[in-house]
Amino acid sequence: MVETVTDSEQTTEKAVPGSPLAQRPHQSGPFVGSEVGRLRQVIVHRPGVELLRLTPETKHDLLFDDLLWVRRAQEEHDQFCHVLREAGADVLYLDTLLTETLSVPQARQFVLDHTFDERLFGPAAAPLLRELADSMPHADLAELVISGLTKRELLELTAEPRSVVIHALAMDDLVVAPLPNHLFTRDASCWVYDGVAVNSMQKPARIREAITYEAIYRWHPRFASTSWQRWSDGLTDGQATVEGGDVLVLGDGAVLVGMSERTTPQGVERLAKRLFAEGSADRVVALSMPKSREFMHLDTVMTMVDERSFIEYAGLGTLPSYTITPRENGVDPELKIQDHPPERMHAAIADALGLDHLRILTPEQDLHSAAREQWDDGCNALALEPGVVITYDRTPTSNAFLRDSGIEVHEVPGAELGRGRGGPRCMSCPTQRDPV
Ligand SMILES: NC(=[NH2+])NCCC[C@H](N)C(=O)O
Numbered sequence: 554m555v556e557t558v559t560d561s562e563q564t565t566e567k568a569v570p571g572s573p574l575a576q577r578p579h580q581s582g583p584f585v586g587s588e589v590g591r592l593r594q595v596i597v598h599r600p601g602v603e604l605l606r607l608t609p610e611t612k613h614d615l616l617f618d619d620l621l622w623v624r625r626a627q628e629e630h631d632q633f634c635h636v637l638r639e640a641g642a643d644v645l646y647l648d649t650l651l652t653e654t655l656s657v658p659q660a661r662q663f664v665l666d667h668t669f670d671e672r673l674f675g676p677a678a679a680p681l682l683r684e685l686a687d688s689m690p691h692a693d694l695a696e697l698v699i700s701g702l703t704k705r706e707l708l709e710l711t712a713e714p715r716s717v718v719i720h721a722l723a724m725d726d727l728v729v730a731p732l733p734n735h736l737f738t739r740d741a742s743c744w745v746y747d748g749v750a751v752n753s754m755q756k757p758a759r760i761r762e763a764i765t766y767e768a769i770y771r772w773h774p775r776f777a778s779t780s781w782q783r784w785s786d787g788l789t790d791g792q793a794t795v796e797g798g799d800v801l802v803l804g805d806g807a808v809l810v811g812m813s814e815r816t817t818p819q820g821v822e823r824l825a826k827r828l829f830a831e832g833s834a835d836r837v838v839a840l841s842m843p844k845s846r847e848f849m850h851l852d853t854v855m856t857m858v859d860e861r862s863f864i865e866y867a868g869l870g871t872l873p874s875y876t877i878t879p880r881e882n883g884v885d886p887e888l889k890i891q892d893h894p895p896e897r898m899h900a901a902i903a904d905a906l907g908l909d910h911l912r913i914l915t916p917e918q919d920l921h922s923a924a925r926e927q928w929d930d931g932c933n934a935l936a937l938e939p940g941v942v943i944t945y946d947r948t949p950t951s952n953a954f955l956r957d958s959g960i961e962v963h964e965v966p967g968a969e970l971g972r973g974r975g976g977p978r979c980m981s982c983p984t985q986r987d988p989v
Pocket of ligand 1: 616737740759849974975978979
């Protein structure tokens with residue numbers, strides 16, 4: 554095994570003029586000051602009925618590579634949450650947050666309006682389904698939104714609506730689609746310093762996930778009673794997509810974004826512009842990634858494990874990159890864009906971090922083993938604090954290499970969870986994390 558260190562061996566830190574907000578200490582409201590600072594509060598989603606909706610025919614469109622044994626996946630997820638709690642993090646469950654949010658009348662109306670869209674259900678069924686959903690207790694409505702509903706289940710609740718759309722469905726077809734990728738709470742929203750991006754999702758199976766987060770952040774008292782910035786317009790952003798798996802909060806006013814299968818350059822520019830306008834960040838480094846499923850998000854190929862170290866997939870190579878900074882021009886900052894050739898990728902990230910070089914941790918393996926471990930989320934580490942991470946147990950070479958490099962690794966079982974192509978970082982949406 555070798556440790557690859559880019560540029561030189563020295564570790565002298567450069568002083569970087571970070572924004573005042575990037576330094577803001579942890580307080581009770583949401584604030585994510587870095588990628589590796591102490592994790593204080595995190596949103597997760599325990600896999601549920603929505604995963605029972607996967608079949609060999611639907612799994613592909615629902616973005617899973619295999620069916621999960623749901624009970625075992627729940628046990629694995631419980632162990633993941635246990636490690637988070639042991640590390641002192643406050644673990645918030647997405648379905649509980651949504652249930653509590655739905656008790657606020659405006660939130661309920663918002664979720665119903667956006668879920669029962671005429672364009673999806675047709676003008677005949679949409680109002681009837683909306684009415685049925687509105688008559689449900691909060692927890693049942695949350696369950697319907699996340700787990701979906703088949704025609705058979707619908708007919709157990711009500712008489713068949715007079716609708717061509719519903720009539721044309723077979724009994725076990727889904728009337729309301731499930732949201733199985735809510736498991737990966739990282740993606741549909743992401744907190745960056747003192748604000749949040751509720752993301753317009755690239756894949757049709759994930760678009761409705763943004764409704765859940767939009768409602769929670771706007772109306773759940775935990776979030777609605779504090780002030781924070783908006784880095785996106787969520788559902789209405791169209792092609793300007795950003796997904797949280799592509800966004801690494803480097804710390805001290807710097808952000809690293811992967812332009813992947815999911816995140817577009819338009820999305821990156823908008824994120825940068827809004828961060829700069831509020832003075833919450835002043836450097837965004839964007840990497841131009843291959844657009845492919847195995848590299849769907851940046852955090853599937855590289856994650857940060859301490860203030861200067863990243864675990865990185867051997868097959869990633871180096872990528873063209875851009876450094877975006879604000880060019881002050883009156884009130885509205887313009888974007889100053891500097892492009893870098895592939896060989897400068899690590900140097901561009903190091904510069905944004907104010908470091909002479911990064912420590913790139915890439916275990917030495919044959920190419921096939923490296924590809925297998927990347928596919929199994931070996932590079933998807935979730936930091937609990939600098940130098941302490943959670944990974945799946947199914948990637949032993951990456952885990953051993955991290956340990957040999959001085960990183961404390963907490964392994965959690967990933968035999969079932971890993972079938973959704975997301976690891977510990979993907980399954981977490983930090984809402985409070987210390988700066989470093
Ligand atoms: N941050 C991540 N890498 N998330 C992984 C998401 C996996 C999910 N099945 C999808 O395809 O969207």
